Amino acid sequence: MPTSAPTHEPVPTRPGERAFDRRYAAVRSRDRRFDGRFVTAVRSTGIYCRPSCPARTPLPRNVMFYATAAAAQEAGYRACRRCRPEAAPGSPDWDARADAVGRAVRLIEEGVVDRDGVAGLAGRLGYSPRHLHRLLVDELGAGPLALARAHRARTAALLIESGDLRLTDVAFAAGFGSLRQFNDTIRRVFGRTPTELRGEAGRRPLPAAAGAVELRLRRREPFAWPALVAFLERRAVPGLEEVVGASYRRALRLPRGAGRCELSDDGDAVRCRLWLEDLRDLAAAVARCRRLLDLDADPLAVDDRLGEDPVLARLVDATPGRRLPGTVDxxxxxxxxxxxxxxxxxxxxxxxxxxxxxxxxxxxxxxxxxxxxxxxxxxxxxxxxxxxxxxxxxxxxxxxxxxxxxxxxxxxxxxxxxxxxxxxxxxxxxxxxxxxxxxxxxxxxxxxxxxxxxxxxxxxxxxxxxxxxxxxxxxxxxxxxxxxxxxxxxxxxxxxxxxxxxxxxxxxx
Structure with a gap:
């Protein structure tokens, strides 16, 4: 049975308290805007979900909210097979936050813990490993190792379900140190073996080009892809990057070697095709592509705020979901x-x-x-x-x-x-x-x-x-x-x- 919520949670999440009520209202209305901001854990089932999960809304007394999937996993919950909370876009909070916690999350998603360990992550941030662990646990309910483990599981699930890599290559690319660790983590997080997860994906793998890794990167709607790709095309450096049709391609300078990406619109996601000299650079490449395209932004919050100005409202109405183009380097x-x-x-x-x-x-x-x-x-x-x-x-x-x-x-x-x-x-x-x-x-x-x-x-x-x-x-x-x-x-x-x-x-x- 999953444990109760950790006592170090930074915001109240129990019935009758204001933060709980706001989050529970989002769950009752299945509000997609909150996907990625928190997860809903249900004591009676041992499962955690997205706020927008289509399953029956659990009773308040059975619900606990966690800031991250890692915290829910550490408390003993496994991911819902129906709403797939690990595939939700990242929290837009990290776009606005520049504190140590926000920077730590971004670096963990780049694979810094997998490459350099917790000591390397702490050194990048200017903290001791112990102090960094305390900061992350106090804020997110999980330390750097747990956050890195959850990120590896999320990356592995994307590869298992949307690509055709061998499972041994999936483990390697997602950052796992061994096949045993890979199998144990996938089974604990998803309640299925990697083979079962691939068999239950319910969709054919993306057609892979020679030597490529294929992924679908989730985002929030609306998403102004034509405006974003036009911005990149006008500034494309010959030989480094190019736009062909509606696809953007470029070279990547990654921690362990070089690589290339090809990004295109794919309905409710971005199709990401990667060629990597070293598969262990997958997490870094994906994180940089997400940052380049601003995929974790909350476009409704942005558009609502800018739309309060009558002059900007006309521009927002013309191009809803405009993103802030980032960078891969x-x-x-x-x-x-x-x-x-x-x-x-x-x-x-x-x-x-x-x-x-x-x-x-x-x-x-x-x-x-x-x-x-x-x-x-x-x-x-x-x-x-x-x-x-x-x-x-x-x-x-x-x-x-x-x-x-x-x-x-x-x-x-x-x-x-x-x-x-x-x-x-x-x-x-x-x-x-x-x-x-x-x-x-x-x-x-x-x-x-x-x-x-x-x-x-x-x-x-x-x-x-x-x-x-x-x-x-x-x-x-x-x-x-x-x-x-x-x-x-x-x-x-x-x-x-x-x-x-x-x-x-x-x-x-």
Missing amino acids: GYELAVRTVVGQQVSVAGARTILGRLVAAHGAPVGDDAPGVPALRGFPAPEVVAALPDEALPMPRRRVAALRGLARAVADGTLDLDGGDERGRVRERLLALPGIGPWTVEYLAARGLGDPDAIPVTDLGLRAAARDLGLPEDGAGLAIRAARWAPWRAYAAQHLWASLEPRPVPTPEHQR
Whole structure:
């Protein structure tokens, strides 16, 4: 029998208490907006579910709520076979939170615990392993090992049900240390063996290309895929990334090797096709693709808030579910942003394309039918480039080298391990990095949904065309209404300057 709720839960979850009542109301109405925010555990069945589970609503006295699936699993519950809570989109809370817990969750999902252990995770965050464990247990009801174990189980289930990898390869790719650990975990979490789970999937595996791993990445609706892919296409660096039809492809620089991804719309999910030099990089690749496409966002919350402004309401109505494009590599985005200072998008693409062609390593030449791409040059490579390899003003070259050196020597962490405030300070301390660059990177690179570069000329032009204040100070005052989603508002404003994307005809998809 599952244990009762841990005494360290940070919010009340028992009948008669306000947090419990709010969550139970979401369960009674089967509200999909709460999927991924918490799970519902039922004492009488020993099962935990999504809030939107279509099964009969349990009696309040049998219900316990947990912040994470890991906490429910640690308490002895197994995942519901009907609603599959482990397949829900991630919590949008991690988009808004920049504290140690939020950063820890993101790094765990990138596979840091699997690669470096709890000590490595704690070191990235600047805490002792014991203090980090206490923080996570107090906040989420589970420590780093339990969270990592739950993430491995979730990744394995996705591979078992949507791909055709051998089960031994699934265990390896999901981060398990042994087949026994893999089998035991799957049986404990899902109440089925891996073979039984695959047999009960109820759907045919995705058609896999040679050497590829196929996944369906869940998201929340609405999801403005045409707008998102148009944004990526306009900024695509030749040789590094491309858009073909309605699919986006790019090279990946991963912890254990190189890789490539191909992302496309797939109804209620994103189809993700991955080619990896090392299957153990799967968790990192999936996490980066999710971050790039902002798949864990809550579009209804964003749109509702921005829609309170009558000017933005027109833009939101035209493109509901617009996402904040992220990045697969914070360092890469920083270099691209510095190169793009005071030049056109086309000009920056040309410079970056030459940089990739000359100094990026080939990725995946041996995959039949898949265009060869090149990875983005490593920070050590960029820091050592001669002046003639960087056709830019001297001050910008100095800024680029300073940035690359800071990432190479570990002074600057642009991939989620450091506090946003500290990253901002360290960026501003580098030569040639100003507030515009920092705010742009904070939004797309650090995942700050409230960052907005109000001095941006494009934003000011869009504001003028829409009848909003166009000076930086006036725009900042108006933008205060849009908090905590100002980065999304900026995306709407920039998009208002460009032609609306035309959906790709069905026969071209």
